[in-house]
Amino acid sequence: MQGVHLVDHPLVQHKLTIMRDKHTSTAGFRQLLREIALLLTYEVTRDLKLTTTRIETPLAAMDAPILEGKKPVFASILRAGNGLLEGMLDLVPSARVAHIGIYRNPETLEPVEYYFKAPDDLAERLVIVVDPMLATANSASAAIERLKARGARDIRFVCLLAAPEGIERFQRFQPGIPIYTAAIDEYLNDHGYIVPGLGDAGDRLYGTK
Numbered sequence: 001m002q003g004v005h006l007v008d009h010p011l012v013q014h015k016l017t018i019m020r021d022k023h024t025s026t027a028g029f030r031q032l033l034r035e036i037a038l039l040l041t042y043e044v045t046r047d048l049k050l051t052t053t054r055i056e057t058p059l060a061a062m063d064a065p066i067l068e069g070k071k072p073v074f075a076s077i078l079r080a081g082n083g084l085l086e087g088m089l090d091l092v093p094s095a096r097v098a099h100i101g102i103y104r105n106p107e108t109l110e111p112v113e114y115y116f117k118a119p120d121d122l123a124e125r126l127v128i129v130v131d132p133m134l135a136t137a138n139s140a141s142a143a144i145e146r147l148k149a150r151g152a153r154d155i156r157f158v159c160l161l162a163a164p165e166g167i168e169r170f171q172r173f174q175p176g177i178p179i180y181t182a183a184i185d186e187y188l189n190d191h192g193y194i195v196p197g198l199g200d201a202g203d204r205l206y207g208t209k
């Protein structure tokens with residue numbers, strides 16, 4: 001599918017299956033999301049540009065590769081985005097972080113923003129927006145609109161599960177922004193939940209239901 005990177009690594013798929021299982025504990029769910037986040041980050045950063053720096057190993061001087069430019073920004077859509085964020089920061093500890101508080105109105109499925117805090121220089125950084133679930137795509141698109149309004153230009157979106165309907169809507173609202181996901185599920189039900197999915201990501205992550 002054009003613009004969609006499906007991360008089908010066996011470790012990701014194995015861990016995702018355990019996360020989907022309704023018998024998996026809150027602690028297990030949280031740990032697995034953190035682990036999968038590492039592997040998704042590996043993919044979404046695969047083409048970052050490198051430059052070189054002069055160093056001395058114990059044996060010789062060399063021009064060794066290092067990442068070029070400013071550190072990326074990880075933009076977490078609260079609450080569940082924070083479950084991915086933790087693992088991403090394990091891999092890229094110097095990344096900057098934006099927090100965007102958004103929840104879905106359960107009746108209308110429209111996004112409601114309650115918090116926004118981001119670095120000032122978004123225009124100069126790669127911004128990787130993270131949320132485990134892409135359902136209607138309303139939350140992701142609203143978050144990206146806010147980041148764009150604050151100057152972000154180079155944007156990627158990382159999720160764990162996407163509904164086909166969510167991908168179609170995301171690409172209509174946010175053309176050109178690549179999606180990285182571990183799975184594309186079957187459909188969105190009448191309540192806006194991904195099927196078979198994993199349920200409510202925030203509730204499973206934080207044990208609120």
Ligand code: PRP
Pocket residue numbers: 077078079080081102103104105109111131132133134135136137138139140166192200201202203
């Ligand atoms: C969930 C999820 C996404 C959103 C996806 O958040 O974490 O942010 O739903 O659905 P959408 O694509 O239809 O917008 P939720 O609204 O449950 O908020 P929470 O994480 O604070 O529980």
Ligand code: URA
Pocket residue numbers: 133135192193194195197198199200201202
């Ligand atoms: N948000 C979730 O947490 N799960 C879904 O299936 C859809 C939206």
